[in-house]
Amino acid sequence: MAKEEYRSGEIEQTSKQHGRVIATVWRALCRAWRVFQYSSVYVAVLATTEVGVAMLVLEVPPNPAPPVVGLVTFAVYANDRITDVETDALTDRRKAAFVRRFERFLYPLAAGAYGLAVTIAALGGPLSLALTLLPGLFWVFYAANWFDGVTEAFYRLKEQFLLNTAMIAVAWAVTITFLPIAFAGGGVTLTTMTVFTYFFLRVFVLAEVGNIPDREGDEVIGVDTIPVLYGLDGTRRALYLVNLLTIGLLSVAVAGDHLRIVHTAPLLVGAGYSFVVIGLIGRWQNLSGLSQLVESEHFVTYVLLWVVLLLA
């Protein structure tokens, strides 16, 4: 009996130890995820995936475009987090605390990442360098009162309704679509323009979903976004419309032989996935989780593309 009690106690103790280990590992994983997310590495991986999608759809041979876009994305978003730390503190205190704590490392790291991206891009020629510098120019225009003190007419583009999101979408769509082509030395075709428009619409969705958790902060600083002006229901309906436009675009492109069906099918599935997730806007309170679900569309699309291409 005593032996059984001893064994039982031992099992209990071992179980507690295991529980502690699991809890520690879990906490470490959560911390790592937060670092991954807050430091913009996550967004960089997402952008790299988007370039991967573009390269597969455009059938561009492997080149340095994905790491260049990844580095640029990390740099731009890290800087954006530093710039917006005050407003982020209203909506995501943990993120703001992380950025404040590591700001003195984050900015030099971002500048270094951008420098590295430029180094790689410069070796690809003038066009790839120009495309790599483009998000940097938007970085400057987007985050700073460039015309401060010169004229009242040019105030932060960030505050302009739709223009702010459209500007981000254009910048990323240009880089994601044309940088791989610039590296490969290819030309611009109707397929390229279709892919460009596709990414413009997809980044537009991502940007506006990203604006949902920031809507209080944006309202405070006078930035007009769809969530600020039309609320969650309005945002959901607006993004449904953008998704419909995406599906329409892909359908027309397939019908016009500008896209192959093996490429279009995964993109359509991705858009369908986005439809479902966007339906959760205003119905699911976990805004951070919602953003991640929307962003996951590109991971889903990328994996599906590979699967379809391997099967085909």
Added chain:
Amino acid sequence: MWDIDTLSVVYAVTLGVGVSAALIAWRERDEPGAIPLLGMFVGQCIWVAFSLFDLQLATFEGKILWSELLWIGVVSIPVSWLLFSLEYTGRDQYVRPRYVLVLSVIPAVTIALALTSRAHDLLYTTSELVVYQGQTFLNRSIGPWVWVVMGYTYLLGVLGTIPLLDFIRCESTMFRGQSGAILLGTLAPWVSNALFLGGVISIPAFDPTPIAFSVSGVAYLGAVTQFQLFSTTPSAGQHARRLFIDQLQEGVVVVDDHGFVVDMNDSARVVFGVEEERVLGEQARTVFRRCDSAQRHESQGGRETVYSPHTDTLYDITRTEITDSHDRTVGTIFSFHDIGDHVRNQQRHEVLNRLFRHNIRTDTNLIVSHAELLEADDETGDPGKIKRGAYHIEETAAKARAILDVFEQSREQTAASELSTLLAGCVDLIAERYPSATVESEPVPAGVYVDGILETVFTNVLDNAIVHNDGPNPCVEVTVEEYAETVTVEFADDGPGIDEYEQSVIERGTETALQHSSGLGLWLIKWGAEIADGDVTFQANEPSGTILAITVPKIDPGADAEGDLDQLLEP
């Protein structure tokens, strides 16, 4: 070693370092020198990037295009360098749009010439492709304008270096490190460019300057990370020094070792009644003569003093020699300390001293003499004189008390009083005190405020006018003239008038053993008016008597000390 692929990688890395450095400078754009430094980085990046594309292309047309465009970067660097140096060292008064425009004329002309270089020979006389160790380079023979640009570049380079050299010798390790790193970063490309222009580089048509920018980038990043460039800049110190000198209450004039005025602060400009622009570069002797030399006092406590007619004040002069690092005298600082208050206090002290030494002793002697006579013989002594002597002492004591009250009030915050109320109070008091006298007062403008200390002054003026009038019905007329910033109150009496001798003593402001006034009344009036920032003048009245005019500044009753303090505490 010199294959194009390796060189391309070096160029690309240099470009990457330049972009990183530019982004760091952009973040610090509010700090002094950050924007010009950003301009310099952008110029370097343009030069490096276009050199890289020139290097990578093998076609003649392509190489020509990039070699022309890279001039944009080449010419923007020296201008940015000079602007950075000026701003970083606190000389940002020269970083103004019009100066930047002037500095940009030669760069703008150069860019225009570069973009049209195939239409003229000013920038390049010949262009050809040369092959060196299997690599294709563009060889261009430089034209006359290149020497103009190079001369201009090196001139701006030297001008930008001079202010930074000051900090190389500075005691602060931080500023020494910053300046050293910046100078190293700037010298590297210049030296390599000079070697290229001098034909020292063995590879034909290869300018290694863009590679040297990698040294610049590392040096500048070192200045930012190791020596906190932008976190701590010497710019504030330079401004603070200037501001400190400008805001000193003492006048400061800096004279070089040739006797010319090289600097002057605001207070000194007031002392000499001049504007800075008109004085700098003038002989100090000429400027100093603007103060009345006839009234120079050599004996004020053994110190040299000067009287300024522009401020109506005496100044004590201090000379401090300026020496360089080799202990050579390179100039002199003259500081002018306002000793007007000190001198006035000294004069008051002398007058009061005389009062106690002379007047009271005289009265006391008189009383004692008559008392002794009375003691010896009832018929000889005069009790009336004893009585008058005692009254005289009492009167002097009352005046002394009034003077002490006035001095006491002068140490306190000025209390504004409405002139009409103040004057009416004085007139009523005198009318009550001397029923046989007539005091006529014209209507006084409402809303005029003066220093409250004038109540004692006006009462004494009226009192003196009546007491010293021998007539049965003394009369005093009071009139008030209001001006923009001052107000004049005139008291016209019909008495015997104030003796000219008395007037001259009072106007001179001090007494001597041989020259002194008869009493304290006029001194009280003069000192009280001075404490109220005013002055007193005398004029003969017709047919008899004196017109005593007191002119004082008007006071804003709202400007009290508490308000000032609140304003001071506002951000």
